[in-house]
Amino acid sequence: MAKYTDITYQTQPQPRQIRLDTTCSCNAHCLSCHRFLTKRKGEMPIELIKQILDDVSKWHPPLREVVPVNYVELFLREDWYSILYMIAQKLPFTQIVIPTNGSFMTEEVIKLLCSIPTLKLINFSINAYFDETYEKFMGLKAENIPKIRKAVAYFKILRPDILLWASMVFSPLYQTDLERDMFINYWYGVALPQILAPSSAGRPDMKPCYPVKLPCRSIFEDMVIGYDGKISSCCFDADFSLDLGYLENGIMASWHNPELTELLIKDAFSDFNAKLVDSLKFIVWEGRIAALQGEKIYLNVGQISGVQMGDILKVVEDANEIYDTELGYHVGKVAGRVKGTLEVVGYFGQDGAISVIHSGAGFKENDRVELYQ
Ligand SMILES: C[S@@+](CC[C@H](N)C(=O)[O-])C[C@H]1O[C@@H](n2cnc3c(N)ncnc32)[C@H](O)[C@@H]1O
Ligand code: SF4
Numbered sequence: 001m002a003k004y005t006d007i008t009y010q011t012q013p014q015p016r017q018i019r020l021d022t023t024c025s026c027n028a029h030c031l032s033c034h035r036f037l038t039k040r041k042g043e044m045p046i047e048l049i050k051q052i053l054d055d056v057s058k059w060h061p062p063l064r065e066v067v068p069v070n071y072v073e074l075f076l077r078e079d080w081y082s083i084l085y086m087i088a089q090k091l092p093f094t095q096i097v098i099p100t101n102g103s104f105m106t107e108e109v110i111k112l113l114c115s116i117p118t119l120k121l122i123n124f125s126i127n128a129y130f131d132e133t134y135e136k137f138m139g140l141k142a143e144n145i146p147k148i149r150k151a152v153a154y155f156k157i158l159r160p161d162i163l164l165w166a167s168m169v170f171s172p173l174y175q176t177d178l179e180r181d182m183f184i185n186y187w188y189g190v191a192l193p194q195i196l197a198p199s200s201a202g203r204p205d206m207k208p209c210y211p212v213k214l215p216c217r218s219i220f221e222d223m224v225i226g227y228d229g230k231i232s233s234c235c236f237d238a239d240f241s242l243d244l245g246y247l248e249n250g251i252m253a254s255w256h257n258p259e260l261t262e263l264l265i266k267d268a269f270s271d272f273n274a275k276l277v278d279s280l281k282f283i284v285w286e287g288r289i290a291a292l293q294g295e296k297i298y299l300n301v302g303q304i305s306g307v308q309m310g311d312i313l314k315v316v317e318d319a320n321e322i323y324d325t326e327l328g329y330h331v332g333k334v335a336g337r338v339k340g341t342l343e344v345v346g347y348f349g350q351d352g353a354i355s356v357i358h359s360g361a362g363f364k365e366n367d368r369v370e371l372y373q
Contacts, residue, residue: 015251015255016221017063019224019235022080028073062093066097067099068096120163122164124164152191167194223254287369297357298355316367
């Protein structure tokens with residue numbers, strides 16, 4: 001059984017996920033929502049969205065995930081479809097993830113969403129099983145629940161590749177255990193039920209029951225860009241008080257500003273400094289096995305990424321997420337097993353490398369590859 005002390009974080013060479021605070025409006029009033037902790041109001045200009053996407057489109061490897069919404073409803077923007085279309089055009093290798101309360105899922109909206117090829121996941125935030133709880137928690141009409149179920153069925157026909165989740169922010173302050181279990185049963189097999197632990201920051205009058213032992217992994221992997229170009233590294237920070245400045249010299253310049261990040265994290269998690277300082281070291285880079293053909297193993301990183309002929313690279317399994325059943329949430333990751341090593345023998349394409357097995361076995365497509373050091 002893994003211990004807390006086995007868990008480490010490393011600041012990634014580039015963000016794994018970027019959240020765009022495209023708008024600040026929402027038609028719901030969820031009891032847990034952080035949007036009530038800020039007075040920031042505005043809409044991200046389409047020019048800024050374009051500027052961000054142009055910046056990200058130059059990254060190599062491509063950004064893994066973009067979430068075009070923070071604490072709001074994307075579908076309240078009239079140009080939501082143009083935004084998604086632009087993301088898909090400019091970032092064809094980046095997955096789009098949309099959390100939504102689902103109240104705008106008309107047939108037309110569903111069809112338009114299904115035409116976005118890189119849309120990977122939709123999370124419907126429902127938060128309740130009983131109508132009464134739904135209306136109290138979300139401030140929306142309970143007729144949305146069956147509407148979302150129908151929408152899910154339609155998505156499955158049109159785009160079976162899109163992952164569909166149904167989430168509940170669960171706390172005994174809001175629902176009973178019975179309601180949570182009924183919610184899981186109701187959605188199981190329809191959309192994947194997700195039970196989310198509420199962040200205590202949702203209740204400004206209350207302190208957490210336990211001291212913070214581990215910071216959220218998100219700080220090391222994700223970036224949130226406000227409607228006005230302000231940057232934060234925490235999606236629960238609706239007020240952008242964990243301030244990383246503004247997007248002035250591009251996203252990567254802000255991301256690679258370790259002094260600022262160190263300060264910020266030391267301040268936020270004074271309990272946890274030793275481990276954090278360690279985690280602030282950047283990984284040199286990370287690649288993946290793109291394909292296996294006979295003896296040759298093709299990698300998605302090559303000369304431009306700094307891979308040299310003759311380099312020995314280690315192949316590692318993805319890190320395991322550790323779920324703490326007592327705390328009720330994921331507390332971090334434990335490094336994956338090393339499967340073996342590869343030797344670089346050539347290059348291909350714009351920035352790919354060809355390798356052969358140096359040691360080990362059982363390599364698969366998408367396995368992670370790191371410099372051996
Ligand atoms: C803030 S919403 C924004 C997008 C959209 N309006 C929605 O509700 O899905 C993103 C996710 O955060 C969840 N959430 C809201 N308040 C939360 C809290 N205090 N702690 C954890 N998650 C929360 C929501 O249920 C939702 O799944
Ligand atoms: S639907 Fe999303 S953004 Fe709106 S109040 Fe609920 S959690 Fe907040």
